[in-house]
Amino acid sequence: MTTPEPLTLDIREELRRGGEPLPHIMETVRQLAPGQALRLLATFEPLPLYAVLGRKGFGHQATHHNVEDWEVLFTPGTAVPEQPKGKKPHTTTVSTGDWPAPSAFLDNRGLEPPEPMVRILDSLEHLGHGEVLEAINEREPVFLYPELEARGAAIHTDKRDDGVHLLIRRGA
Amino acid sequence: MTAIENAVPAVSDRLSRWTLLIFACALVNFLLGQALIVAGVTWPEVAFTAGSTLAAVHLITLGWLTLLMFGALFQFVPVITTKPLLNQWLSLAVLILVEFGLTGMTVGFLALNRGASGLARCLPFGGTLVLAGVLLAMGNIVTPLLCSRPLALPGRFVLAGLAFLLATVLLGFTFALALSVPAFTPLAAPLLASGVGYHVLAGLGGWFTLTAMGVSYKLLPMFMLAPEERGWWGECVLQFGISGFGLSVIAGLLSVWRPQAVLLNAVQHLGWLAIAVAVMAYLIDVLRLYRTRKRARIELHNRAACGAFLSLAAALVIAVVLVASHRLAAYAPALVLLVLFGWLSGLGLTQLYKIVPFLTWITRYGHQLGRDAVPRVQDLVDEARTSPWFVIYFLGVALAALGAFINVAYVCRTGAAVSAGATLGLGFEYWRAWRGHYAGRTRPATPIPPPYLSRGGPAP
Numbered sequence: 001m002t003t004p005e006p007l008t009l010d011i012r013e014e015l016r017r018g019g020e021p022l023p024h025i026m027e028t029v030r031q032l033a034p035g036q037a038l039r040l041l042a043t044f045e046p047l048p049l050y051a052v053l054g055r056k057g058f059g060h061q062a063t064h065h066n067v068e069d070w071e072v073l074f075t076p077g078t079a080v081p082e083q084p085k086g087k088k089p090h091t092t093t094v095s096t097g098d099w100p101a102p103s104a105f106l107d108n109r110g111l112e113p114p115e116p117m118v119r120i121l122d123s124l125e126h127l128g129h130g131e132v133l134e135a136i137n138e139r140e141p142v143f144l145y146p147e148l149e150a151r152g153a154a155i156h157t158d159k160r161d162d163g164v165h166l167l168i169r170r171g172a
Numbered sequence: 173m174t175a176i177e178n179a180v181p182a183v184s185d186r187l188s189r190w191t192l193l194i195f196a197c198a199l200v201n202f203l204l205g206q207a208l209i210v211a212g213v214t215w216p217e218v219a220f221t222a223g224s225t226l227a228a229v230h231l232i233t234l235g236w237l238t239l240l241m242f243g244a245l246f247q248f249v250p251v252i253t254t255k256p257l258l259n260q261w262l263s264l265a266v267l268i269l270v271e272f273g274l275t276g277m278t279v280g281f282l283a284l285n286r287g288a289s290g291l292a293r294c295l296p297f298g299g300t301l302v303l304a305g306v307l308l309a310m311g312n313i314v315t316p317l318l319c320s321r322p323l324a325l326p327g328r329f330v331l332a333g334l335a336f337l338l339a340t341v342l343l344g345f346t347f348a349l350a351l352s353v354p355a356f357t358p359l360a361a362p363l364l365a366s367g368v369g370y371h372v373l374a375g376l377g378g379w380f381t382l383t384a385m386g387v388s389y390k391l392l393p394m395f396m397l398a399p400e401e402r403g404w405w406g407e408c409v410l411q412f413g414i415s416g417f418g419l420s421v422i423a424g425l426l427s428v429w430r431p432q433a434v435l436l437n438a439v440q441h442l443g444w445l446a447i448a449v450a451v452m453a454y455l456i457d458v459l460r461l462y463r464t465r466k467r468a469r470i471e472l473h474n475r476a477a478c479g480a481f482l483s484l485a486a487a488l489v490i491a492v493v494l495v496a497s498h499r500l501a502a503y504a505p506a507l508v509l510l511v512l513f514g515w516l517s518g519l520g521l522t523q524l525y526k527i528v529p530f531l532t533w534i535t536r537y538g539h540q541l542g543r544d545a546v547p548r549v550q551d552l553v554d555e556a557r558t559s560p561w562f563v564i565y566f567l568g569v570a571l572a573a574l575g576a577f578i579n580v581a582y583v584c585r586t587g588a589a590v591s592a593g594a595t596l597g598l599g600f601e602y603w604r605a606w607r608g609h610y611a612g613r614t615r616p617a618t619p620i621p622p623p624y625l626s627r628g629g630p631a632p
Contacts, residue, residue, distance in 0.1 A: 063466065063468060064397070064466065064467060064468075065468050065469060066469060110397065110466060111397075112394070112395055112396075112397055112467060113394060113395070113530075114530070114533070114534065114549060117538075117541070118541055118542075118548075121541035121542040122541065122542040123542075124542060125542035125543060139394070140254055142250065142251050142254060143187070143534050143538070146187065146538075147538050147539060147541065150539060
């Protein structure tokens, strides 16, 4: 039996209009034939969707074609296994000292410089004073450090096998 | 997994404040060197060893490529090591010393042409300043490299390159003394007669090529989203490169005093073989890098860099043919031209097209990110407008190399003029990027939380 061609869903226009495409995506997933993959076209990397579809057994492969042009292939039966034993999951990455638990999260892996820095600084401005942002980068963000210092923010860097984990606390 | 770090590095540690100025000076030197060639006062119109040819060669090698490498390394080494330079002001001191030293050397070389022995003393004087500048630059760059453990592959290439730079400059300084101070001439006469090629090999191969390979191993994956780990291939390039250039330079220099030594001759050929293996492995690895990239559409600087890699491949094939047919000595200047303009300057010009806008953007707009509307890095350049300049540049280089190999001077000069014109065009584009000429389109600050931001921590 041959594997059916992936079903393509383009949500770029809907996202640009400010729409909420999740119900549309889930409806499309329900319509997939057994073994059929979903090819999603979006204006940004749909990180929350990875977890949602991952629980349904879909693995993902993202390609960044251009600014606001992402293609993600969700393939059934290829979900990445859970964190290996002995390694701490993200949520228990300790808040250092008197830092509160992270209140926002960014996965910047797969983005070319300086996009991770742009996203972190954009996001930081939407946090309350003293709140903590958790981010995972592919590389240590050396150009981000001076900007954080200038803004009174603090950063803790933790290099792991799956990327550089950052905890950033917005200054007062 | 490393421990959590608490210290936030200082602002001045991360951005090299003199790098853009160094690039501007380097580009002016390159244009001056090209102007001498186009004016017909250098090889192939006159001898390769004529003072005016040497002036042009050093404007390009010292004034352009060495300063370009220094400017890039002052910015790049703190990025790969996450350690600061020894001192930011040393970078400015290096620029001043090298520029004044180069001026002295140029005057000295041109004086040699006219037989003005008094002015020729400018040569060792300028060489002393250059030597001082190189030592300061090495101190500035080596300090973060040695503080970094373990040192990544690009850093090891840079360390090896710097060792060859020191050897090149010391050899050059010896030549300067031999050419302009009569007391030294008899002592260094054999070296002057048959050792110049090893000064060239140490510079073009050991210093420029190894360093360019190391820098490209960081820059190419970074902007193409390709794997940085080069594994066996990267190690092969580094080990064969160091041993190849090392063996051929050392054995070659020793053979200056013992030209009939069979062993030295064999070692030298072994070195050349190792160089060929290193360059071939590098080119294959670069091809692997382009093929395994995650980014489907790459930017102009990496598309145009293919011209430099093709030049290196062409130089490798030609060099192998020349060595095999015992005609290397006759065509060495033409091969040097192809390596200097096609591979090294080609790679330099293409990578500048990313480094200049990137540094400009981060210096000028970094503090406004998330707060105000700012342009994106790619808004600082106009790729469609610039890409013809790269095409013209590499066509000019191909024409100049063809003229050099078939020994038709006017074809060579025409090619040099074409590539000089393209260099000027590219210079304007770098200038426009720095001035923000194309930065009308701006990226708005996000008034609402950006869509990629996941509130409440990572998805379970």
